Amino acid sequence: MKNLKIAIQKSGRLNEKSVQLLKNCGLNFENYKSSLITTVSNFPLEILFLRDDDIPEYVQDGIADLGIVGENVIAETEADVRYLQRLGFGKCTLKIAIPNQSEARTLADLDGKAIATSYPTILKKFLDENGVSADIRIISGSVEISPALELSDAIFDIVSTGGTLRSNGLKPFADVMASEAILISKNGIDSNPVVRELMQRIQSVLRAAETKYVVLNVERDNLDEIISLLPGVKSPTIVPLAEENWVAVHTVIAEQDFWDKINKLRAAGAQGIVVMPVEKIIM
Ligand code: ATP
Ligand code: MG
Structure with missing residues (x-):
């Protein structure tokens, strides 16, 4: 089967984040600035580096199967393409x-x-x-x-x-x-298994970017209040500590209300709060 092709901006405001997103999806490739096309070594995909203005039409005409481009450029070219995923950058x-x-x-x-x-x-x-x-x-x-x-x-x-x-x-x-950057495809390709695999990886990376992994220590007496402050990701993990009556709580918190939550957790008795980046969230 022929490899799929994804078109991304060659240089400019969307280039770096587009490359980073694909790398975060586990794709291995050289970001050759001088060439128009590069092959991913561990995924059946080729990457085309183009002027952003050309991307919607290349995808519409099937020269590329997928593309990452600003919504403004899609609207301006009026290309007939499918919106697969809003990417949250290039706003x-x-x-x-x-x-x-x-x-x-x-x-x-x-x-x-x-x-x-x-x-x-x-x-x-x-x-x-x-x-x-x-x-x-x-x-x-x-x-x-x-x-x-x-x-x-x-x-x-x-x-x-x-x-x-x-x-x-x-x-x-x-x-x-x-406007923001959008993953687009030509019409009718979104049921392709390679596209679905890539979409799943992209979504797990996007979800992770919105969350932090938080570990905190709390006295058992304050545990109920701490739990009531945590968002509804099923229930947090509670681990007993060597010191009696103390537990460690592990959870994830959305980036957007991070500081608000942390301050409330501290006020409710949370101590030794450790915050870690999340790489991927697979649902
Ligand atoms: P190319 O050489 O690929 O044609 P360009 O000069 O047309 O590049 P850039 O300036 O790199 O385009 O911008 C690419 C996209 O980044 C824009 O179309 C828009 O969607 C997005 N963008 C986000 N913020 C800005 C901004 N402040 N100014 C311009 N574009 C922005
Ligand atoms: Mg342009």
Whole structure:
């Protein structure tokens, strides 16, 4: 059987995390920066390194079976692909931004105005949905300087922290789309056993990234309260300690409410708290 191919970004914001995710799934390969394709030595998969703009169409056309790419790029290319898994990295928002001194207040105020962007398809769809007719100017890079050059009245671009907007005298005006990296496939391939195996590995890595393994010591008298604070992962493991009346509690805690939980556990009498990263969670 021919190996499956997965397309990932060759260099740029998604490259490192895409490579790391595949390595965390136990795939062994050289991240050859100079070549377009590399073979995984311990899994029936080849990796194609591409410009992110090309990935959705390569997957749609079956040149690659799978791909990792930003949702924004999928939406912009309007490729017909299947979303297999949201990956939790490469998060950003596509926003319309206007100069600080602009008098625009509502979307209707953009009617007849010029908006510069590298994402004309997504922008056009959004404006159409909102009944706004603006002049979309397609610019491939440095969109944020176009209002200062009087090339446009507004811009539509990727914003993550807002720092680039601020340093160009712009302010956010409307959020249009939230994006993150997505694992995509061509239609109809998700029942392939190799794809299913890879999906299972990816999901176990993603689940693990969201959790910490916590071991803590507590006096038996305080055990009930400690257990009531722990999340509902079945029940925690309780191990007796050499010192009488003391036990060690082993559990996993979600990364997002980690500090809140730890502080409550300490207040309830937990001591000697040890926190460890979790590599994989197999369900
Ligand atoms: P390529 O050379 O592959 O075409 P690129 O320059 O088009 O790369 P990058 O800047 O590497 O693209 O961004 C890749 C993706 O990372 C974006 O399409 C988006 O999904 C995501 N991303 C997350 N945060 C940001 C950000 N602050 N700026 C730009 N892209 C971001
Ligand atoms: Mg690109």
